[in-house]
Amino acid sequence: MFFLQLALSGLAQGAIYALVALSMCVVYRATTVVNFGHGDLVMAGAFVVYLLVVLAGLPFPASAIAAVALLFILGALIEIGLIERIKAGPHIGFALMCIAVGYLLRGAARAVWGREVLPMPRVFDFPPVMLGELVVTADALVIFSAVGVLLMLFFGLFYRTSAGRIMQAVCQSERGAALVGINVRAFHGVMWGVGAAMGAIGGVLVAPLTLLHPGLGAGFLIKGFAAMTLGGFGSLGGAVAGGLLLGVAEQWVGGYVSTKLIDITAYLVIILVLALRPSGLFGQAVAERV
């Protein structure tokens, strides 16, 4: 029972990690840029929802949709306005640009909110479901279903539609795609937007569970990395599996070994995976032989 309950809570946490990891993975696959500021986009999503719900008085679903749309635009703007313009430079520039943008977002959130730590009003308030002795909370159910639907949508689009095939083509070869008339720059912008929007959904789902503060994003960035690494860097399905596994692993480590280790499970996973099996569970080899 202990074992299963831990796993269940771990899956609910893991679903959010999976979403964040997948959104980072989308950006990475499409543009080969790892967004080191992604956690702050997650935070931004949660903050925009809060703004709309509490200050503008909009209902939660409308606010959530508006926040995701806004973050899509923000993501696309970051790519087109900033990342695209330093393409000629070294790859360190991308990482620093992402960190800088994240820092700016955090600063902006802090300038607006100052000293307050914000409680989000309860959104879904119905009693937990009992499966035998297992407790499944409303929050967990909402997270499961939201992430499930999103994943189906995403993978359906990516692998089953012609737009999705175009995306895959660009990921395979940018030059080839450009030669057959695909607008690669626009594609990059859109994919950044998609990544940011998916990250924002993670933030929207987390917002009711915890208090909002501008530093919210840092944890998600690390969990996202760990999930991506575990699943195989750049593998979309792997990111999802990695996220879920990480969530469950954290709970088991906390339940059976020590709760002090929960916070570093993600780091241990990263180091172990890259030291023992750098390609992760589902990815291709990463080592560059020179």
Next chain:
Amino acid sequence: MNGQTPQHALAHRALGTRVFYAAPLLALVIPLFANPYTQFIVNLTLVYVLVTVGFNLVLGNLGQLAFANTALFGIGAYTAAILMAHAGWPFWAAIPPAGAAGAAAGFLASVTALRGIRNYYLAIVTLAFGELLRWSYIHGEALSGGTDGLTVRHADFFGIALESETARFYVFLLIVTVIVKAVSNLMRSKIGRAIVAIRDNELATASLAIPTGRYIVLAFTLSGFVVGIAGSLFAVLIGQVIPESFGLIELILHFAMVLVGGLGSLFGSVLGALALTALPEFFRPFPGLYEMFFGGLLIVFLLIQPRGLSALCAKRWPALRDRYYRER
């Protein structure tokens, strides 16, 4: 490259050498004009000069993204603090072990490079390594003092008690000058050129029978040594070593110093440390705005001046250009 004759280059080199020695000599008079507050900021700047010089070895010269710099900084500070607080060592004796511990950490953080791990993967490994170290400071209470950290008192440098900011300043200035000169020499040696060659083209470098993986680990190790020593100075300056000082916010500051100063430029490291230690002090009246300004500043530099302040200065005064570094 830009139409310089050898004579010009020699003249510039001589001038550059003079600038190198004149700067610390001129700095000697700073305490005559500073109050303990401004002197503290100057001392902090010296610590960050070392941090940036060390970090730049990896970030600018080697061209590898790395997130372990605060870990190296922290391990240096902790090593010095543990030796001074627990074992009662004098400050001067704790400096070399701090550097050695930093070097060992740099080695460990990058050892996966020997297995072919590069770029983002290496960056993420170093990030995880740094956070693991910070976790061990928190939970290794017997040695590290846990979240309360360690208190460093009565720093002794060959009989000089570093009680005042002025005394610390002169000792720090000496150490920083020696190490910056050493790094400068190193970067013009075979090792330094190999490191830069790996950044410019690892495949081509490897084809010259240079074991690039080993040089990457070496660069991290050297960087760890310099940053570790910076950590020991930091421990003495602040008088306290706590895990909180070596988190991700500190890391972003280190990144910014390298970037604003100039990737791969020794002179730039000094400029970057100077600019970003002093700047927050001018923002004291507007506490909420500094983060936004800081993020914006980085973005502007990346877009408009990606080679940092040093390239800007080198354009104006060619004598200041680093000799081992060339615009690509």
Next chain:
Amino acid sequence: MKPFVHLLRPCIAIVAYALATTASAADTAGITDTAIKIGVMAPLTGSGSSYSKAEIGLDAYYKWVNDQGGVNGRKIETVLEDYACDSTKGIAAVKKLIHQDKVFMLHGNSCSAVAMAIKPVVLEAGIPWVIAHAANGAISSPATKNIFHGVPVGKTMGLAMGRFVMTKPGVAKVAVIQHTDDWAKSYCGPAMEFLASQSIKPVVEVALERGQTDATAQTLRIKQANPDFVIACLYEAETAIFLKDAKKFGLNAPVMGTAGTDLENTLKRVGDLDTVANYFVPHMYADNLDGPRLKRFVDILKKYYPSESVTAFSLISMGGGAAVVEALKRSGRDLSREKFIAELDKTRDFDTGVLAGRITWTAADRDGVKEVGIAGFVSGKPTVLKAWGQRL
């Protein structure tokens, strides 16, 4: 190299001269005919910025004092300095206040680790410092010449927490859940020390890091140990998460929290009374936050910072502010630091109106506030308690 050899002698002369001169602070610095400068260090930015609500409240209090006519014909001029809960910035801030702004005294600091880092700087300068918010008792004791604690220290609160836990009949098994930081330790440490003195060892100790959004593993482990009481040294968000998980998994033991949380806001966050019905906190105030005795102080805050929300931190430094104003008044028009410190040391059983405990400072004991209450919900209303099940 040759020119540098010639420079050697003048250089040595400069160094020797600079080392020989030392800065000293005048005993009456920061006082003019019309004003007294007080430096207030607060973590206005960074991850600990919600602590700074204490110093904002203090600033409002001093502004209010000025509007009542000031002290002995002088207005209080506060210089607010941010230190972002960071030791380096903290040292810079306090050196700036002492040596550049030349304030008369310091009244600030929320983060204990930073307070410990700046302690040597303040001691060296000899400038009076009333600690506004940081709870680590080691800042003010053993007593020094010029450092005073204006809030109950962690030991006082931890002791109150431990004592209250022991008043529940038949308590034998106590579980502990806490953050791994110095803030949590400042509460849970003394509480566990007290329990140890009653020969009670925690049956289980678990960690919940700040920023985690789930406490399943922690809650289930505590539940397995089946404790009679849980001590939770957790910050606001994590307290809410833990209480929700405790209810979810049927962990029914009462929970003793810290003064970092308050009953009203915890209830707001958790959403239903059932979940917080068994939650208790140390209570530093003379009344509930929305009670009639505190209304005056809430109004002061709202007058100068209208958009500031009121939490458990907001009014905590005002008590020290009242004691400072009192000592300044007694020092008279002819003010000096030495005189002021002597007057602070004559503070006996001073009722601040806002704190539950009275302030007493002597030259040998600077831990000013030695009493705190405990509050819990009684029939749905936050109530100050004397012991388990007993109203004050």
